Amino acid sequence: MLILTTVLTTGALTLTACGSRDDKDSGGSSGSGNTTVTIGVDAPLTGQNSATGLGIKYGVQIAIDEANAKKTVPGVTFKLKALDDKAQPATGQQNATQLVADKTVVAAVGPLNSGVATSMQQVFSSANMVEISPANTAPELTQGKNWQSGSKTRPFKTYFRTATTDALQGGFAAQYAHDSLKKKKAYVVDDKQTYGAGLAKLFKQNFVKDGGKVIGEDHVNTGDKDFSTLVTKIKNSGADMLYYGGQYDEAQLITKQLKDVGANIPLMGGDGMFSDTYIKTAGKESEGDLATSVGVPLDTVAAAKDFISTYKSKGYPGDYSTYGGYSYDAATAIIKGLGTIVKDGKLPSDARSQLVGAVQNTDFQGIAGPVKFDQYGDTTNKQLTVYKVSGGKWIAAKSGTFNAS
Known part of the structure; x- marks a missing residue:
């Protein structure tokens, strides 16, 4: 009941629910906007699976830093909020609840594990918050439990992924x-x-x-x-x-x-x-x-050259090669989506729900391949x-x- 109450409450957030007015830079980035928007990350950052989880976190961090430096969304400064799910479904659900309760968080990237995703989807859906996983591959997450029989039904319109199944x-x-x-x-x-x-x-x-x-x-x-x-x-x-x-x-x-x-x-x-x-x-x-x-090997993709160089030069821990490119692309989809709904540096009162539609209409060339979602929220990149x-x-x-x- 505590989780449900929190979700229902945060799902009805207004303007301040999605961004805060702040003239200062945040998150170590070089942005100069006056609206601060947070992109959440959920992944195993310690313990089991942490090498790939850290790759997800820092893939998003690089996308955020670039968006702030280039002022991709005029008037908006992005920051990162990364939570450690330790590859545990119960912890992932708690993290999802924490992210939707944060008034500055507009969307989340993650998780790594499909089992963790199962525990998080309803929380994000109830808050009308976009969740894009760069790593989940279980088909039922997007196509329902009866997908193998040919009866495909999308359980949550807020859930997307940049990895194929x-x-x-x-x-x-x-x-x-x-x-x-x-x-x-x-x-x-x-x-x-x-x-x-x-x-x-x-x-x-x-x-x-x-x-x-x-x-x-x-x-x-x-x-x-x-x-x-x-x-x-x-x-x-x-x-x-x-x-x-x-x-x-x-x-x-x-x-x-x-x-x-x-x-x-x-x-x-x-x-x-x-x-x-x-x-x-x-x-x-x-x-x-x-x-x-x-996908294909990230180090063979010309578009990923700068990403890999930045990851290495920053000395970020973890493995970028597995999901780093897909997490960068997931964060970019969120940032680009926000760019279509932000007006004069201000977020609409229903920014979270508007972002769901904006991400659904995503279509751009990412560093790990084309980024576009089908009617189930699955990537169209099947490599x-x-x-x-x-x-x-x-x-x-x-x-x-x-x-x-």
């Missing part, structure tokens, strides 16, 4: 494993979370459809460290690959322990394990492992890439799209 990623990974790697027998493991379990299920379905065989399945808990029983089962199964649905925190330990028992087969996963931290922790045992991720660990680095093996029909 597991409906494509799982099939893309399975196709590459079967057709390019020539793998025939896969062992499939997931972490029981919304993202991991969903991705593993889609990989399994498509791998079998392509002619492969799943000869074993298992589950782990997030936070587990000892996988000795699991890796022994995988070794004895005769599998020629392991597919893992989950984050890098567990995957980096599983692959290390798998190789230690003499099972020299590749571990493949999704964008949740596509992090330099994975390689640093797993060491040489990660050689030959694979991960799919959304995916398979990466392979080679020489201690993630090297792009194949980029393309996948037809899920």
Whole structure:
């Protein structure tokens, strides 16, 4: 009831609910406007998944700093409010409530984890506040729980994402494993979370459809460290690959322990394990492992050159390569959307709800690709890439799209 009351109250905020009059610069940026507007960020900034979470935070920070320096929205100074959800749904919901209660916050970027997003969507929706995730890939977040049966219904008009979904990623990974790697027998493991379990299920379905065989399945808990029983089962199964649905925190330990028992087969996963931290922790045992991720390699995109240079020169922590570009583009969509509704440096009394429509009509070339949303709030950018660990680095093996029909 406390959460609901807060949401309903903040959902009816007037002019002061979305911006505060302030002639001073804020957030360390170089803006000179007299209306301060806050863009919220929710991501795991400490603990599990924090490397990718920090990449999200600082991707938004760079977009904000640039908007202030260029005075993208005349009369408006942007600042960042980043909250740590620790990859926990309950904490994410509390953060969402805190963001909508802040009178200066007009929209939020995040979260990283699909399971966390499930707990946040209703809070933002009740406040008519835009939420754009640069990382969530669970299809049901935008297309409803019955999306696989073809009955797609958008649950929340306030929710958008710049990352494509597991409906494509799982099939893309399975196709590459079967057709390019020539793998025939896969062992499939997931972490029981919304993202991991969903991705593993889609990989399994498509791998079998392509002619492969799943000869074993298992589950782990997030936070587990000892996988000795699991890796022994995988070794004895005769599998020629392991597919893992989950984050890098567990995957980096599983692959290390798998190789230690003499099972020299590749571990493949999704964008949740596509992090330099994975390689640093797993060491040489990660050689030959694979991960799919959304989009194309950021360092191959000319439009991202300045972003990468800024991220590095600022010494920001975390991994920008996974979702940094998508978080920058998400923040840019919010900033551009505000530019269409701000008049003479002033926000309308219903700025939050107007911004929902403005973001829905987004259409520009971002640093990670085109930024445009379909009727479900999904990105129209369907590019995916398979990466392979080679020489201690993630090297792009194949980029393309996948037809899920």
